[in-house]
Amino acid sequence: MCVWWYKAGMDVSGGNHRHEAPWKRMSKEELDNQYSPSRWVVRLGAEEAMRTYSQIGNEVTKRARATGRSLLNVPYGDGDGEKLDIYLPEAVSEAMPFLVFFHGGYWQSGSKDTSAFMVNPLTAQGVAVVIVAYDIAPKGTLDQMVDQVTQSIMFVQKQYPGNQGIYLCGHSAGAHLAAMMLLADWTKHGVTPNLKGFFLLSGVYDLEPIMHTSENAPLLPALEDAQRNSPLWQLETAPTQPADPACRILVTVGQHDSPEFHRQSREFYQVPRAPTLCQGGWKASFEELHDMDHFEILWNLTQEDYVLTQIILKTIFQES
Numbered sequence: 541m542c543v544w545w546y547k548a549g550m551d552v553s554g555g556n557h558r559h560e561a562p563w564k565r566m567s568k569e570e571l572d573n574q575y576s577p578s579r580w581v582v583r584l585g586a587e588e589a590m591r592t593y594s595q596i597g598n599e600v601t602k603r604a605r606a607t608g609r610s611l612l613n614v615p616y617g618d619g620d621g622e623k624l625d626i627y628l629p630e631a632v633s634e635a636m637p638f639l640v641f642f643h644g645g646y647w648q649s650g651s652k653d654t655s656a657f658m659v660n661p662l663t664a665q666g667v668a669v670v671i672v673a674y675d676i677a678p679k680g681t682l683d684q685m686v687d688q689v690t691q692s693i694m695f696v697q698k699q700y701p702g703n704q705g706i707y708l709c710g711h712s713a714g715a716h717l718a719a720m721m722l723l724a725d726w727t728k729h730g731v732t733p734n735l736k737g738f739f740l741l742s743g744v745y746d747l748e749p750i751m752h753t754s755e756n757a758p759l760l761p762a763l764e765d766a767q768r769n770s771p772l773w774q775l776e777t778a779p780t781q782p783a784d785p786a787c788r789i790l791v792t793v794g795q796h797d798s799p800e801f802h803r804q805s806r807e808f809y810q811v812p813r814a815p816t817l818c819q820g821g822w823k824a825s826f827e828e829l830h831d832m833d834h835f836e837i838l839w840n841l842t843q844e845d846y847v848l849t850q851i852i853l854k855t856i857f858q859e860s
């Protein structure tokens with residue numbers, strides 16, 4: 541089903557809305573605030589939230605590695621940082637579905653070694669989970685990170701050509717990297733991955749406002765870099781079509797995420813639903829996660845009965 545909806549006051553005709561984007565009227569302090577997810581956490585202080593994020597990430601990753609079969613530090617490229625972990629379900633088969641996860645951390649922090657949040661509930665249902673490392677800044681540039689993510693997906697496709705589907709999932713900066721794959725020209729690479737879905741959690745899709753925050757320092761030297769690496773900008777100017785028309789996109793944001801994070805997700809959600817893309821285009825849906833902050837979304841993915849875990853499983857097993 542393709543339903544196009546229009547929000548009053550929003551220019552959906554081709555990207556002009558960004559010129560009146562609310563962030564352009566914000567002070568640097570306000571922008572810093574909007575783009576610091578830890579300051580919007582409601583049940584913990586900002587520092588405590590970040591400590592808890594690392595702690596939970598550590599614990600769940602240790603548990604995932606101790607629970608089932610895994611292949612750790614598998615190289616997907618020649619670089620030192622180009623490694624991924626594969627967590628296998630009990631029943632390994634040629635035709636397993638794969639969920640490939642890209643961690644967040646504003647492209648400057650985070651690690652595959654603390655990001656195995658969804659591994660146990662998904663492997664328990666027969667899904668292989670791949671957690672990807674990429675060279676965060678300042679070692680890596682955004683272009684390199686996008687390239688590494690591309691390589692990691694091609695690696696999974698080549699290793700498991702009989703896979704029942706590759707689903708990309710990313711959180712925050714990782715959702716940005718996953719969303720960049722909507723722009724990938726796989727014919728250029730000679731391998732077309734069997735991409736069946738995108739789960740984009742609290743992502744950033746227009747990088748221009750980030751240029752004006754304190755987090756920007758090593759990331760975005762010029763507006764050009766921000767635009768080239770902004771899926772919102774790129775898809776508006778050059779829409780893409782999925783290789784598989786059944787490919788799903790789920791855009792989610794936490795209820796307690798900042799207004800700018802809400803705006804980013806809502807605007808991005810509308811791009812693949814634009815009238816020009818509806819026929820045979822991307823099948824997108826949007827979910828605001830009730831009473832969730834930026835980090836709880838991931839913590840709860842450790843639970844099989846969490847609404848998002850269930851949506852992911854139902855999408856993978858084609859029940860919705």
Ligand SMILES: N[C@@H](CC(=O)c1ccccc1NC=O)C(=O)O
Binds near residue numbers: 577579593646711714
């Ligand atoms: N300095 C940021 C940290 C941050 O944004 C972040 C941390 C862990 C995981 C994801 C994050 N955000 C997006 O990638 C903050 O204040 O919240």
